[in-house]
Amino acid sequence: MTAESDQPYEPLPDDWQRALVIVAHPDDIEYGPAAAVAVWTAAGRDVRYVLATSGEAGIAGLPPEAAGPVREEEQRRSAAAVGVSVVEFLGHPDGRLSEGLDLRRALAAAIRRHRPELVVTVHFGETWTPAGMAPAYWNSADHRALGHSVLDAVGDAANEWIFPELADPEPWQGVRWIAVATPVEVTHVVDVTDALETAVASLLEHRRYLAALSDDPVEEQARRQVEMATAASPRSGGRRVAGFALYAG
Numbered sequence: 103m104t105a106e107s108d109q110p111y112e113p114l115p116d117d118w119q120r121a122l123v124i125v126a127h128p129d130d131i132e133y134g135p136a137a138a139v140a141v142w143t144a145a146g147r148d149v150r151y152v153l154a155t156s157g158e159a160g161i162a163g164l165p166p167e168a169a170g171p172v173r174e175e176e177q178r179r180s181a182a183a184v185g186v187s188v189v190e191f192l193g194h195p196d197g198r199l200s201e202g203l204d205l206r207r208a209l210a211a212a213i214r215r216h217r218p219e220l221v222v223t224v225h226f227g228e229t230w231t232p233a234g235m236a237p238a239y240w241n242s243a244d245h246r247a248l249g250h251s252v253l254d255a256v257g258d259a260a261n262e263w264i265f266p267e268l269a270d271p272e273p274w275q276g277v278r279w280i281a282v283a284t285p286v287e288v289t290h291v292v293d294v295t296d297a298l299e300t301a302v303a304s305l306l307e308h309r310r311y312l313a314a315l316s317d318d319p320v321e322e323q324a325r326r327q328v329e330m331a332t333a334a335s336p337r338s339g340g341r342r343v344a345g346f347a348l349y350a351g
Contacts, residue, residue: 111291111337114138114346115279118219120148124209124252126199126244128157128177129308130224134331135283136184137294137301138222138344143185144297150188151181152212154205154248159196161314166196172310180307184300188216201247207265209255214271221277221351223252225284232286249282256280256351277351285331288345294332295342301328 121142125131131139131151139149157177158170174191181189192208199205213221226249231238258264260275281290294301305324306312312320332342 108337110339111343111345112289114281114290114292114348115220118147118278120150120216120218121220121222122150122152122213122216122218123222124152124154124212124248125224126154126242126248127160127196128153128173128180129160129305129311130245132180132301132305132308133224133327134285134301134344135222135224136180136304137297137328137332137342138283138292138346139186140184140297140300140304141292141294149184149186150190150216150218151177151186152190152192152209152216153177154192154194154199154208155196155244156191156193157196157311161311163314164310170196173308176308176311180304183304183307184297197244199244199247199251201250205247205251206255206258207268209251210258210265211268211271213255213259213277214268214274217271217274217276219276219278219351221252221256221280222346223249223280223282225282225286226250227284227286230285253280253349279351280349281346282349284345284347287347290346290348291338291343292346293338293341294344295334298328298332298342301332 156170157173158166161169178189226246229238256277262273302324312323334340
């Protein structure tokens with residue numbers, strides 16, 4: 103471990119009032135980032151969710167036409183648990199997100215509609231595994247496509263000439279920060295020690311989805327996943343944190 107990696111994490115900037123969390127699927131937010139959302143909404147911040155898909159391909163044995171409404175409703179309840187009332191689904195196909203102009207256009211339009219200062223998304227690296235560790239766990243195609251497209255869409259939303267058909271809403275140049283929730287290469291954190299139970303409750307709203315993932319009780323799954331995603335370390339001063347890689351908007 104290098105001397106640099108022993109240094110305390112930097113706190114995520116808090117000079118913003120509205121955040122837009124953009125992810126691929128229902129439940130993506132709840133594995134860590136929702137704990138930060140709970141902290142922000144408790145402090146009076148305006149946080150909104152945009153999901154590219156409805157997660158309709160995510161429950162084994164349940165056809166997409168039935169799974170989609172279930173997962174949307176679970177996501178709305180999950181958002182409410184951390185103080186979020188605005189949840190928007192863009193209707194792109196689950197499991198088939200494509201990094202291209204159609205997705206960028208839809209995300210740019212969403213950024214213009216909601217006009218955030220902070221955009222949050224989730225890890226879009228090729229694997230979930232730190233470099234040099236084996237075996238590596240491959241990240242999904244949807245996460246990889248969505249993350250790159252979010253970064254591009256922030257610039258697209260600010261430029262009146264890239265998607266001129268999006269004349270209304272008007273371009274938005276107010277994104278100051280893009281925070282990528284990630285388990286690797288964390289640079290900035292939010293102290294979520296006091297939001298642990300709220301975050302567990304938020305993930306627990308995805309009951310039908312969690313029940314299909316494992317035979318373990320959903321309560322055990324939710325607690326285990328949130329505790330793992332927010333684990334304390336010497337770099338966090340022994341506090342639970344949600345970790346992010348930070349980009350300038």
